[in-house]
Amino acid sequence: MMTKHEWSVVCAEALCREGVENFHPLEIADVGREALHATSRSRTRLKAPELSLLPNAITLCKLLCELREALPVGPILVNSWFRDFDYNYRIGGVSTSMHMTCGAADITKVGWLPGEVAEWFDAHEESKQLGIGRYQMFTHIDIRGKLDRPAPARW
Numbered sequence: 001m002m003t004k005h006e007w008s009v010v011c012a013e014a015l016c017r018e019g020v021e022n023f024h025p026l027e028i029a030d031v032g033r034e035a036l037h038a039t040s041r042s043r044t045r046l047k048a049p050e051l052s053l054l055p056n057a058i059t060l061c062k063l064l065c066e067l068r069e070a071l072p073v074g075p076i077l078v079n080s081w082f083r084d085f086d087y088n089y090r091i092g093g094v095s096t097s098m099h100m101t102c103g104a105a106d107i108t109k110v111g112w113l114p115g116e117v118a119e120w121f122d123a124h125e126e127s128k129q130l131g132i133g134r135y136q137m138f139t140h141i142d143i144r145g146k147l148d149r150p151a152p153a154r155w
């Protein structure tokens with residue numbers, strides 16, 4: 001299993017190769033972050049993603065960079081991006097969660113309301129390939145249609 005440091009190095013190299021400058025590997029996967037199950041109180045620590053999932057992370061990075069550049073420009077803050085199976089289970093995520101593919105993130109954009117972020121994605125030229133979840137404090141965005149999953153999805 002990759003350590004936090006190994007993940008940071010391998011992912012940073014991939015981001016650099018792809019010209020992604022605004023995201024850090026630990027925003028994609030905060031390896032070692034603890035999850036606590038609500039009822040059983042069992043714990044787990046977030047594992048690094050399989051490297052085969054890196055292209056999904058890169059695709060989502062590029063979409064989030066577009067959102068960053070949309071006027072008015074502002075940083076994207078990541079609440080939650082990759083979750084391994086065990087981590088996802090303990091935080092109560094659905095068993096088919098796109099977060100397990102590296103192709104989903106819960107985000108906010110500084111200066112924008114979550115609803116404005118959701119509307120921007122809804123108006124995007126690739127919106128039919130996207131999953132968009134509206135929450136009070138953040139927006140869920142995923143690239144399900146690019147990963148051969150049924151799309152679009154809205155909630």
Ligand SMILES: [Zn+2]
Nearest residue numbers: 104105106140
């Ligand atoms: Zn989400």
